[in-house]
Amino acid sequence: SQQGEEDPQALSIQEGENATMNCSYKTSINNLQWYRQNSGRGLVHLILIRSNEREKHSGRLRVTLDTSKKSSSLLITASRAADTASYFCATDGVDQTGANNLFFGTGTRLTVIP
Amino acid sequence: DVKVTQSSRYLVKRTGEKVFLECVQDMDHENMFWYRQDPGLGLRLIYFSYDVKMKEKGDIPEGYSVSREKKERFSLILESASTNQTSMYLCASSSTGILAYSNQPQHFGDGTRLSIL
Numbered sequence: 001s002q003q004g005e006e007d008p009q010a011l012s013i014q015e016g017e018n019a020t021m022n023c024s025y026k027t028s029i030n031n032l033q034w035y036r037q038n039s040g041r042g043l044v045h046l047i048l049i050r051s052n053e054r055e056k057h058s059g060r061l062r063v064t065l066d067t068s069k070k071s072s073s074l075l076i077t078a079s080r081a082a083d084t085a086s087y088f089c090a091t092d093g094v095d096q097t098g099a100n101n102l103f104f105g106t107g108t109r110l111t112v113i114p
Numbered sequence: 115d116v117k118v119t120q121s122s123r124y125l126v127k128r129t130g131e132k133v134f135l136e137c138v139q140d141m142d143h144e145n146m147f148w149y150r151q152d153p154g155l156g157l158r159l160i161y162f163s164y165d166v167k168m169k170e171k172g173d174i175p176e177g178y179s180v181s182r183e184k185k186e187r188f189s190l191i192l193e194s195a196s197t198n199q200t201s202m203y204l205c206a207s208s209s210t211g212i213l214a215y216s217n218q219p220q221h222f223g224d225g226t227r228l229s230i231l
Contacts, residue, residue, distance in 0.1 A: 031217050042118070042204055042222030043157075050217075088156070092217060101172070102220065104149075106156040 004032070004072075004089040004105035012111040019076040021108040023089030024069075032065055032072050033090045033102065043088065046074075081114045117141070120205050120223035128231055133192040135226050137205030146188035147206040147220065148172075148180060157204065163188055164210070195230045202227050 004025040013019050023032070031050045035043040049056045049065045049072065056063045062075040076083055086107040093103050121136035139146065147162040149172075159172030161180040169180050177199060181189045188207075192199055206220040 033219060040225070040227075042224045043206075043220075045219035045221065048217075048219060101159060101162070104157040106154060 004091050004103065006087070006089055006105045006108040008108060009106070010109045010111070012113065013079055015079060015081055015112055015114050017079055019079050019083070019110055019112070021074045021087050021110070023072045023074070023091075023105060025072075025089075025091045026070065027091075027093050029067070029091045029093065031092055032063075034061075034063060034072075034074050035088045035090060035104075037086045037088065037107070039085070046087075076110075079110075079112045081112050083110060084112045085110060118205055118207055118221050118223040120203075120226050122226050123224060124227050124229075126229045126231060127192075127195050129195060129197060131192075131195045133195050133228070133230075135190040135192075135203055135205075135228070137188045137190070137223055138186050139188075139207040139221070140186065141207065141209075141221070142185065143207035143221075144185075144210045145208045145218075146182065147208075148178075148188065148190045149204045149206065150174070150201040151204055151225070152201050160190065197230050200228060200230045 004023045007022045033048045034046045037043045047058050047063050049063050060077045065072045086109050088107045090102045090104045118139045127133050145164050148160045149157040151157050158174050160178050163169045163182040179191045203226045205223045208218040208220045
């Protein structure tokens with residue numbers, strides 16, 4: 001499978017703590033994206049990091065990419081109860097039709113306890 | 115902000131029915147996608163379209179077809195619904211990047227939770 005795999009599958013932390021989620025993938029990529037999904041809703045794009053970038057920030061989010069290890073991490077600092085959601089990584093790759101597409105992992109379920 | 119609207123949040127249909135799921139985007143995006151999401155399996159691509167009247171099969175096209183008659187609208191059709199098609203269906207759209215549509219963010223609708231009885 002070309003899907004990324006998130007780790008851990010579930011994470012529970014106290015409000016104010018930092019949350020770190022990891023994503024590993026198998027094939028070479030041009031970019032890696034992180035998405036968030038609130039319960040019962042669609043996915044929301046958070047951040048895109050290209051293969052020639054090592055780190056990217058957006059507000060309380062920090063994403064790192066290590067192409068030599070084929071892995072990425074998403075750090076949420078000073079977490080809030082509203083950060084409770086599932087987080088997915090998505091990597092680009094070639095599907096069975098030969099087209100370039102995004103492949104999503106199965107997600108990390110983050111619970112932030114007030 | 116990009117808005118992707120799926121016609122129904124919840125839908126209940128019977129086995130053997132023909133089911134239509136509609137998706138509309140308002141940002142003039144070239145690319146549109148249909149995924150299904152099941153627990154433990156993540157998102158799986160059913161079909162996508164990179165232009166009007168164009169369609170490409172994704173990972174799991176069997177039992178589904180699509181229609182894109184207008185740029186803003188992408189329909190998913192279950193030809194003869196079966197119970198194993200009970201799932202959350204997500205529509206997404208994106209613009210076309212320099213290399214491919216895979217290097218652009220996708221914008222998702224809120225999903226249609228479809229139950230086939």
